[in-house]
Amino acid sequence: TCSVSDIEIENGFFSESDFTYALNRETSYRCKQGYVTNTGETSGSITCLQSGWSPQPSCIKFCDMPVFENSVTKNNSTWFKINDKLDYECFIGYENEYKHTKGSITCTYYGWSDTPSCYERECSIPILDPKLVVSPRKEKYRVGDLLEFSCHSGHRVGPDSVQCYHFGWSPSFPKCKGQVASCAPPLEILNGEIKGTKKVEYSHGEVVGYVCKPRFLLKGPNKIQCVDGKWTTLPVCVEEERTCGDIPELEHGSVKLSDPPYYHGDSVEFTCAETFTMIGRGSISCISGKWTQLPKCVGKYVCIKWILYERILKAVREKGQVTY
Numbered sequence: 001t002c003s004v005s006d007i008e009i010e011n012g013f014f015s016e017s018d019f020t021y022a023l024n025r026e027t028s029y030r031c032k033q034g035y036v037t038n039t040g041e042t043s044g045s046i047t048c049l050q051s052g053w054s055p056q057p058s059c060i061k062f063c064d065m066p067v068f069e070n071s072v073t074k075n076n077s078t079w080f081k082i083n084d085k086l087d088y089e090c091f092i093g094y095e096n097e098y099k100h101t102k103g104s105i106t107c108t109y110y111g112w113s114d115t116p117s118c119y120e121r122e123c124s125i126p127i128l129d130p131k132l133v134v135s136p137r138k139e140k141y142r143v144g145d146l147l148e149f150s151c152h153s154g155h156r157v158g159p160d161s162v163q164c165y166h167f168g169w170s171p172s173f174p175k176c177k178g179q180v181a182s183c184a185p186p187l188e189i190l191n192g193e194i195k196g197t198k199k200v201e202y203s204h205g206e207v208v209g210y211v212c213k214p215r216f217l218l219k220g221p222n223k224i225q226c227v228d229g230k231w232t233t234l235p236v237c238v239e240e241e242r243t244c245g246d247i248p249e250l251e252h253g254s255v256k257l258s259d260p261p262y263y264h265g266d267s268v269e270f271t272c273a274e275t276f277t278m279i280g281r282g283s284i285s286c287i288s289g290k291w292t293q294l295p296k297c298v299g300k301y302v303c304i305k306w307i308l309y310e311r312i313l314k315a316v317r318e319k320g321q322v323t324y
């Protein structure tokens with residue numbers, strides 16, 4: 001036989017009142033509040049074997065799934081043992097108190113080591129040039145918020161607006177300067193040219209555009225600006241190797257034939273058959289390996305019919321009836 005006094009259940013107790021059990025008899029035990037068995041249950045069973053009680057009863061401290069605040073976990077366990085780790089991730093635009101978007105908490109004897117809480121990310125209120133006018137003025141700036149600038153006096157040097165990102169404000173803030181320098185003519189770029197006529201001098205804030213030659217693709221901003229004597233970054237023209245496939249067919253229309261290959265920047269012109277009218281642009285261009293949108297040729301008949309209908313309506317309105 002096995003006896004209840006043969007074994008001590010740490011943090012648990014026998015649930016039946018019998019004292020001795022015959023060979024192969026099973027009994028059950030319960031764990032104290034806040035403890036579970038190896039398998040996460042509040043109660044377990046042990047059997048009296050030749051060698052004594054088996055298996056060893058066990059009641060261990062556990063942690064429940066905690067409450068998540070603006071965060072989620074991929075772990076779907078319902079309970080955790082001491083020293084188990086639980087990873088969590090903050091919702092997009094949120095971070096935990098350590099400014100991280102991910103975190104990990106540990107189940108300890110006293111409960112979870114921390115709360116899986118995340119807070120909306122913010123940008124600090126910037127310390128600015130007093131000549132700068134900022135809008136909107138707020139107590140808090142969140143990720144995605146825009147700040148716009150102008151100058152009380154002088155000229156703005158730098159961007160007209162910045163945005164709050166998770167890493168802070170970008171780009172950097174402008175300044176207001178009393179005197180700003182003008183720029184020398186902008187540089188030429190390889191395989192591209194400046195739009196419009198070139199001047200001898202450009203004043204602060206002036207913008208110049210660039211275009212690339214056919215077969216070349218513009219990389220970077222297509223405009224540069226004169227900022228206090230310096231031009232912003234120049235674009236570059238890189239060769240576009242992708243060519244376009246066959247010229248698409250236009251219903252009731254025809255194309256002025258040209259031979260492939262069709263390179264980036266090439267365009268072809270369409271005309272509609274005699275009794276058709278074109279809707280859309282009469283030419284399409286090959287842009288990075290794809291043709292732009294095809295126009296449409298619609299029957300003029302549609303228009304004639306509409307005009308007739310208008311006349312009939314007018315006649316009905318005037319005479320109360322119509323014969324045709």
Ligand SMILES: *[C@@H]1O[C@H](CO)[C@@H](O)[C@H](O)[C@H]1NC(C)=O
Nearest residue numbers: 065073074075076077078079
């Ligand atoms: C928990 O996750 C495991 C592995 O990711 C998966 O096999 C199991 O079906 C999930 N259980 C529930 C209840 O979602």
Ligand SMILES: *[C@@H]1O[C@H](CO)[C@@H](O)[C@H](O)[C@H]1NC(C)=O
Nearest residue numbers: 074075076077080084085086
């Ligand atoms: C959940 O957490 C436990 C304890 O840290 C770990 O053993 C288990 O692998 C985790 N499960 C998943 C699906 O990540």
